[in-house]
Amino acid sequence: MSAGTVAVVVPEDIGVPSWDLYELSIPCTVFGKPQPDLADPWYDLRLCAMDEGAAGDSPGTGGDSPAGAGLSLRTRHGLDDLIGADTVIVPSVPDPCVENGKPLPPKLITALRDAHDAGARIVSLCTGAFALAEAGLLDGRRATAHWMHTGQLATRYPKVRVDDSVLYVDEGDVLTSAGLTAGLDLCLHLVRRDLGAHIANQLARRMVVPAHRTGGQAQFIDLAVPATADQGLGPVLEWARAHLDEPLTVDDLARRAAMSPRTFYRHLQAATGTTPLRWLLNQRLGRAQSLLETTGLPIEKVAELSGLGTANNLRHHFLKHIGVSPGDYRRAFPEAAPV
Incomplete structure (x- = not known):
């Protein structure tokens, strides 16, 4: 049978x-x-x-x-x-x-x-x-x-x-x-x-595919980082990705890039196709996805390390932009290492 x-x-x-x-x-x-x-x-x-x-x-x-x-x-x-x-x-x-x-x-x-x-x-x-x-x-x-x-x-x-x-x-x-x-x-x-x-x-x-992506997950999720960035922005964007767990503002990034906030906004949008705040959110969601896939950290800790603050805020953004809850997303990767 x-x-x-x-x-x-x-x-x-x-x-x-x-x-x-x-x-x-x-x-x-x-x-x-x-x-x-x-x-x-x-x-x-x-x-x-x-x-x-x-x-x-x-x-x-x-x-x-x-x-x-x-x-x-x-x-x-x-x-x-x-x-x-x-x-x-x-x-x-x-x-x-x-x-x-x-x-x-x-x-x-x-x-x-x-x-x-x-x-x-x-x-x-x-x-x-x-x-x-x-x-x-x-x-x-x-x-x-x-x-x-x-x-x-x-x-x-x-x-x-x-x-x-x-x-x-x-x-x-x-x-x-x-x-x-x-x-x-x-x-x-x-x-x-x-x-x-x-x-x-x-x-x-x-x-060699994810064990389980829930049906409710979004068809199209644009969390990609462009292959190349404006030469003047590269170092500051790398720095931002290394400090996602810290409070970051457009003024902070502009100051580090030695630009006015308005000039920084224009340069970043030209280089990435998105706004500074959207770029930061995408990076934080990407960091959260990586932590959920590869670690057994509590959801609260994932939210903290990705710069999304609280578990409720993490859940809000996952549901809005990815289409599933952090818990459902993690269950697609059952081999995540406990920490």
Whole structure:
């Protein structure tokens, strides 16, 4: 008895610009490679061709499903094999179906409805949510997709409660994710649901990815420091990063840079694209993230060392800018060293 049957829809033109081979590879990597020391047997993976000509009676027979230049996929399964699967995963749908509103293949929509009616858990990665919405599986539900496409999703399917800020949404029997790596987060979340946190964490470790990023974490978090800074600002910014646990003001930084506050503001904004206060907040959030990831320090101490003052203030900024609480963020890194 396997950990469950996972059926992945293989589109007719996977690998050309309309489709993303990366998102097809995610469920294949998570569910398709046996992990006998974690759970034996592992999942039973089915690749189900949308093109009937790509499905044959045995592996390696039947037509080819194009997968970009020089590649082809063959599978013995078709859309009929979605029925009876425990989980059905739909990777990205073609760009024209998203951008121009062209209809999705009716045979796919019917198969998704039938699989859901038969008790399957239905999952979309990125713009695969358009297929779930077309099938009516997202009506009245909260759902997400890549932030570049959530506006179109909300406009075309007004019955769907689209959330453009999260990595993934778990509605029980229907789950949706944002694009690219968020699809990996969702697949690991499924392993966590099915087999427990320990196995999911061990699998994530083997894949060299965070053990668990909660679905509510923000899709886009701009805490980056520019690769280069204005030559006159470099030393003062390095000094500021070394003193984040101290009270710092724009006047303090301007004085250290031998500039007026107004000139410092202008130079920093030109060099980093943000204001001095926003830059400081980003650095402090980055410091807090690092401490949460790598140490077992109490939340109050993390807030103090990152210059955010109190645990309540740290929580406020984490929820506002990162989308999760400090505690939830830390739980994605269970190996943090106690101090």
